[in-house]
Amino acid sequence: MDGIDITHRDGVLRVGFNRPDRLNAVDTAMLVAAAAGIEDAATDEAVRAIVLTGEGRAFCAGSALSNMFPEPDHSILDAVNRLVGAIKEVPKPVLVGVNGVTAGIGCSFALAADLVLAKESAFFVLGFTDLGIVPDGGATYLLPAAIGRARATRMTFLSERVTATTAAEWGMISGVVADDAFDATLAEWASRLAAGPTVALAETKKAFAAAEGDMLRDALAREKAAQDVCMATDDFVEGTRAATEKRSPRFRGI
Template identity: 45%
Template sequence: MTYQHILAESHGDVRVLTLNRPDRLNAAPPALFDELREALGDLGGARAVLIAGAGRAFCSGADVAGGALGGDNPGEATHAALTDHYNPTIAALFDLAVPVVSAVRGPAAGIGCSLALAADFCVASDTAYFLQAFVNIGLIPDGGATWMLPRLIGRARATEMMLLGERVPAAKALDWGMIHKVVADDALDAEALALATRLAAGPTRAIGLMRRALGRALESDYASALAAEADAQRQARGSADSHEGGIAFLEKRKPVFTGR
């Protein structure tokens, strides 16, 4: 499949999706998120996803220059763009049955920040920063940021990030627990791909069930979480990877998971 705004390529069992508008710091028009969602729905058997940005930025936010978020009624246009394009893509990423890694260098701002942090693991270059600058233009964070950030870093820090609209450098994001790892800029691509490759070699069905359980756990009571775990464990226990894991444990060797 050929896309206009992203690149999609496979590295072994990892599907690498790259935002490809480097001249615009990968500012994302609605069509870019549509392409990303389409690519997430056609992984070709990949067992992990890596999302990155071409050039010196991950994503500088929504691209408002094309008029998609303006017009005679900018409020309605923005609502439609979020409802029909941006939000469904974030939701598709959240519901994916395979693990996701994001590789961030330079800005991850606005909807780009939400996209980066929607991954299971965010690996950042030492040039990276995360920004919710909506307050500076009289708007509110979107792309799930108001749900995501308090859960990642707590209400006080999320409030600081949103209401002050200041950059959070990679080192500070790591200290806050917002991201997984910070690496040198020239090591970012290799580090992120190595992590995605490691995840792709894991028990894919069990990892998908873990993602679902983690997503639901913060919205359920303890008893419901216990019941959901038991149900997911029943599904995981019936997988070929679970059988392989048990045999490998008994044979004192490293398991070879196939994603089934």
Template identity: 40%
Template sequence: MTTEDVLLTADTDGVRTLTLNRPKAYNSLTVELKECLLAALREAAAAPDVRAVVLTGAGKAFCAGQDLKEHVGLLQADDPSPLRTVADHYNPIVRTIVDMPKPVVAAINGPAAGAGAAFAYAADLRIAAASANFLMAFANVGLGPDSGASWTLQRLVGYGRAAELMLLARTVQADEAKQLGLVGEVVPDEELAGRAHAVAAKLAAGPTVSYAKIKEVLTAAAESSLEDALLAEDAAQTVLGSTADHREAVEAFVAKRKPTFQGK
């Protein structure tokens, strides 16, 4: 399998779909795949024609997390690279997803474990296939959480549930995931790709500058006081109030027509 094969990229309707493509290995994360994914996310963030991103997996799994076969082989060879992968790969991937100035939709097509689940938690929206499930498996291999899971998971489900899911390493099926707030929607397996694209395409046609600011203030507010949150909101509104998209939306409202957003 070549470097280009481990991650597939497709563009339609302003949406860039990134597909983890190691289906025989449940899309587990090798160094090669992590480097390809990080580069692809950074490229999508910078590309003006990409207005929304879908992250999904090929085959029956979303992502099984770290490829343990590669990991143990490197450890046995006394290669120090496994100890650097959090700093070199996982942290930058999650930062890029969270800081992406456009919406990211995770289309969870099957099992999502460890770092794979954490990537989904970092997305803005999560849509799961009925066959999907989530597993915080770090404790099973004697490790703690990484890829931002300690930050994202408890913001989705609260500290108590996050601690339960991490300490007990309990698998959460799609329906329970929706009840807990891990995902916003569960659809039949065969409808997932279409539904995820439809949601992303709707976002891509919207005021993407506004979406970027919404993400920015939400992230900042997660760690700020009310006063700081109010200041951040005020700063964002000042910027957004002068955008072409805001003017278009107001004019369209007055004219009773549908607005056409340009992301400007």
């Protein structure tokens, strides 16, 4: 699949976003392929752990602007939600390796994972409000749950860039390592997960999900309804046009 690499070795399924020239900005086809790969692993006994990462300077820079400008592709949100659901529901541990820029729905994928390891040089930025839309991919639930409402609001409303070190301190990710130690540490974590007690890990993941109840599912539905409202505004048109023209948007609240 163009833009997605899927490999399997030593019990670890590796799913990689592979459009480094676009900072791994994703389209619907990429999301569907990534979700299908993770879903298929649910019943594959040879897969004991899953790693989701990116190639080049980014983990995932969010949704490609071509999905939103000049006309929004509403199907991409369904694909985003499918991938988030796959990450959360597959009965195998999912480790996200954040190797660089992580923006928009890239943050949502990291938030949905069981473990997240980031390079020291990596950073996170939501950026949804810069486009005149709301966070999606479950971020409206997952982000406050991870770092608290005050920090989540600040990060969302101000489109604040958060370093990997700060993200680890806030509890948004599991760990951060020096750039030159990232590949080895990611491989070590994946190997430890693959060598772990698969039934116990699956049952623990299920227990965590049960404690969350329907909160994530409800958030995904609310986000989808809110995006429909936002994408019908002039501010959304201005936000996406400004992004393609590489300038600051001039929002009017209509």
